[in-house]
Every structure is written in C-alpha cells, then in structure tokens.
Amino acid sequence: MTNINKPESNPSSHDDHAFDGITFEVEEVEHTYEGEKVKRRGIYLWPNLITTAALLSGFYSIIASMNGDFTQAIYAIFLAALFDGLDGRVARAIGAQSAFGEQFDSLSDLLAFGVAPAILMYSWSLHDLGRIGLAACFVYTACAAFRLARFNVQIGVVDKRYFIGVASPLAAVMIISLVWVGRDFPAIFDLKDIGIQIVNAVIIVAVGLLMISNIKYYSFKTVDRKRVPFFVLPIAVFILAAVTYNIPVGILIISIIYAMSGFITTFLARKNAVS
Secondary structure, eight states, rough: OOOOTSOOHHHHHHHHTTOSSSSSOOEEEEOOOOOOEEEEEEEEEHHHHHHHHHHHHHHHHHHHHHHTTTHHHHHHHHHHHHHHHHHHHHHHHHHOOOOOHHHHHHHHIIIIIIIHHHHHHHHTGGOOOOOOOHHHHHHHHHHHHHHHHHHHHTTTTTTTTTTEEEHHHHHHHHHHHHHHHHOTTTTOTTTOHHHHHHHHHHHHHHHHHTTSSSSEEOOOTTTTGOOOTHHHHHHHHHHHHHHHSSSHHHHHHHHHHHHHHHHHHHHHHHHHHHH
C-alpha cells in the first residue's frame, strides 16, 4: 500500500541544504545592482585577510601581556586599530562588503579592543587587587561586547556622523596610552601604591561605561567627503607636532579630550533638538 503521507522529494530544497558536516563554506544572500537577491558562496579575500591580521595582532597582544612584555602588547593593539580602520575602507573601495565581513570584524574587535586591553591592564597594574582588579577588567570586556552587539543591530539606523558611545578601538587606545605613559613615568605611576591601582581600576571601568553610554561622539566618517576651513590644517599640524614631542602623553591627552568632547556634542545636539 502506498503511504499517501510520505513527502515528495524536493530537489530545490536539497540544493538549499547541500552542506555536509565536514565542508567549511559560507553562503550569503546578496543584492545585485538591479536589486535582485542572489546566493553566493565564498568570502571576499582582502578585507577578511586584513581583519584576520587585526585578530592576530590582538591575540599577540594577549600573549605579550601574559609574558610581561607590555610594550609589545601596546604596539600590537595599535597595529590592530590600524588594520581595523583599513579593512572597512578596502571593502568599500573594491565593493566587497558582506554580512560575513561585518560579523567577523566585530569578533576581531572584541578580541583586539575588548579582551586584549583588559588583560594588558590586569597584567600591568590590577593583578595585585585580586578579585577587584579582575572584576574591573571584566566589566570593560563585557561593555566592549555590549557595545559591539548594539552597533551591529543599529547599522543603518543611527546617524553615521556620530558614534553612540565611545567606539571600541578608541576605548582601547585610551587604556593602552595610559599604560604607555605609566611605563614611561614609573615615579608618578607607582604600581606598588594601592591608590594608583584603584585609580587604574576606576579608569578602566569608566572607559567601559563610556562605550555603552548614549553619549554622542563625532565619528569623522564624513570629513574626507567635504571641504573644511583652511585654519583646520594648521591646527592639525600643531596637534601632530605636540604629539611628536611626547607620543604617549600626546595620545593620552587627545584621548581624554575626545572622551570629554562627547558630553559637549550630546549637549549641543539636545539643545538643537529642543529649539
């Protein structure tokens, strides 16, 4: 007797699930220039290769921090920030943007700018605080994860001129520049002083909270698309000269100024909204 409840085979359904348990492959739905949806296998090489380099830099920073080589750990995070800014530009330049690239970039950012700076700070200063130091560093890492997840779900919704909360690479720069200055001025940043350790713990928690705040920070994404007044160029040259005089201190001061600028930007935005 024929079983009338037996489902008929569907070749198209088989094609949609033609992956076995061994094959490593990516299939994405993309839109063509005509607006049609097409399925494509594989990933774009160059943007994802740059993102992998950022991931490697973050991983190396963690290893260097665990080995007490803090200078190399700092350089590695700076290198990761450079790669992070490069991969998106390359993807846009060659038309190689994809959902896979966006998610891979976020995972790389979490390691390089969420985990690596926290381990650097813990290994350099906060390990003597025990669980308090561990908790402070974890708060920073968790906030970085929250910030990246929020950014992913708000792509295309928020104003591209602004970051909502400090971007994770900039937050990482704040932490590593503090460590860099502390290493250059050990007499001021006496790590045996419990007060200095507590201050460092408060700072890393505060930077973490800035990442998940609703404070608006100018993103500079539109600067290269428009003209600026001429006086901006001499100011930029002056800032670069000041940073060159003492690179760690200059980067730390600029980071602090940028962190404070968000409060002004948010106040002005609310004032204009009310008026």
